[in-house]
Structure formats: structure tokens, C-alpha cells
Amino acid sequence: MEVVIVPDATAGGGLIAGAIADLLRRKPDALLGVATGSTPLPVYRALAGLAGEGRTDVSRARICQLDEYVGLPAGHPESYRSVVLREVVEPLGLAEESFMGPDGTAEDIVEACAAYERTLAEAGGVDLQLLGIGTDGHIGFNEPCSSLASRTRIKTLTEQTRKDNARFFDRPEDVPHHVITQGIGTILEARHLVLLATGEAKAEAVALAVEGPLAAVVPASALQMHPHATVVVDEAAASKL
Numbered sequence: 001m002e003v004v005i006v007p008d009a010t011a012g013g014g015l016i017a018g019a020i021a022d023l024l025r026r027k028p029d030a031l032l033g034v035a036t037g038s039t040p041l042p043v044y045r046a047l048a049g050l051a052g053e054g055r056t057d058v059s060r061a062r063i064c065q066l067d068e069y070v071g072l073p074a075g076h077p078e079s080y081r082s083v084v085l086r087e088v089v090e091p092l093g094l095a096e097e098s099f100m101g102p103d104g105t106a107e108d109i110v111e112a113c114a115a116y117e118r119t120l121a122e123a124g125g126v127d128l129q130l131l132g133i134g135t136d137g138h139i140g141f142n143e144p145c146s147s148l149a150s151r152t153r154i155k156t157l158t159e160q161t162r163k164d165n166a167r168f169f170d171r172p173e174d175v176p177h178h179v180i181t182q183g184i185g186t187i188l189e190a191r192h193l194v195l196l197a198t199g200e201a202k203a204e205a206v207a208l209a210v211e212g213p214l215a216a217v218v219p220a221s222a223l224q225m226h227p228h229a230t231v232v233v234d235e236a237a238a239s240k241l
């Protein structure tokens, strides 16, 4: 695992956008796995900047989602589909067809999870998966004690994660209880994992993930098993390393 300490979130965003640009030069139709939350936004801004200046051709890039809330109506502004379309797909000028994600509105969620695994496999697998980290060490929505071999499935959010994500909703009780997430085993199949963490609130989780034992109680520690994992942290998030 490679750990890169950057001065701040903007620098982290620029560094990762540069790595994505390099990948797209080598493989113009690379499948980019994106994460939601506040942390990756500087990456998307920097990448859209590179594309806008004509320094990166993103026109053939494909985008896939890491996770999704279950039960939010289609088009809800906080469904992760809406968030990824708004923050990534539209700013990069990509067509909606270049984007894939699990269906959190499906009647049959178990089948929707299996279908998403098939979609990712048929797309040739994820080339670069961007990850954030929850304050409890989760990646995607794999909460503590998720199996390290897990596949895409439905999960119940912990109260901590619902609290952390309440800022995106009108009322705390509006945060869904259930989600679909790529499993840890699914995430580990991406060719390159890039985890970005910024701010002191993430310092404990980062230290446990990077320096602690490999443990299901800290899902992000699974990155220790990956042959090409990069952890980009600002000084605050690195403060407990």
C-alpha cells in the first residue's frame, strides 16, 4: 500500500485527477469507479478542470457507482445515482449511457445486486476505484464486520453512518436505513484502489486502516490485501499515522 500525504484536500484532488488523466491516456474507455460524500468532490472538480482545458480527453470514460440508497424514489436529489450524475457525469460532459449503477428502486433488491455484479463483469471490471472512508472505517457502505469477501448486497446502515450522512437530507429521519453496496470482495477486484481521506475526523479510521491489523471490523483495512492501493491523506487525516 502506498500512502501519500498532501497538504490539503485541493492538492489531493489534483493528484488523483492527474492519476485518472494518466489512466485515460493509456486506456481512453477506462471504467472509473466513483464514490460519493464530500471528500471526492475536489477530485471531480480537478478532473472536469483538466477536461475543460483540453488537457484530458474524458469523452470515452465510463463511470460506475460504488453504492446506493435503497428506496429513495428515482430522481431523488440525494440518491447516489443523482449525485454521481450531477457531480461527475454532467460536469465531464459524458452521456448517461456511459454510467452504470445498482438499482436502489428495484422490487427485487437481491436480483438488482446480482445484476450489478454482472454489469461490472461484462464491462470488463473497474480500472480505478476511488474510495472515501467513513468515520467508522467503512468503504462504500460496507459497515464494520462486513465480510472481507463480500459481494454486492443489501446492508443496513449503522446509526453513526446515518448521522454522518444526515447533513444531505432535510430531516435526519429521512436518511434511508438500507443500501446496496459493492462488497469488499467486489471492490478488491478493481485494478487500482485510490482512497482519499481529508480532515481530522478521519484520522482514527485512516490509522486503523493503514497501520492496524487486517480486520473485518475496519473494512478499509482490506486495502492492505490489494496489490495496487494508494491512500491519499491530508495532514489532518494523517495525524494519527
Ligand code: GLP
Pocket: 035, 036, 037, 038, 039, 040, 066, 067, 131, 132, 133, 134, 135, 139, 140, 141, 161, 165
Ligand atoms: C458514505 C459513502 C462512502 C463515503 C462516506 C464518507 O457513507 N457511502 O462511500 O466514503 O460516506 O463520506 P464523506 O467523504 O462525506 O465523509
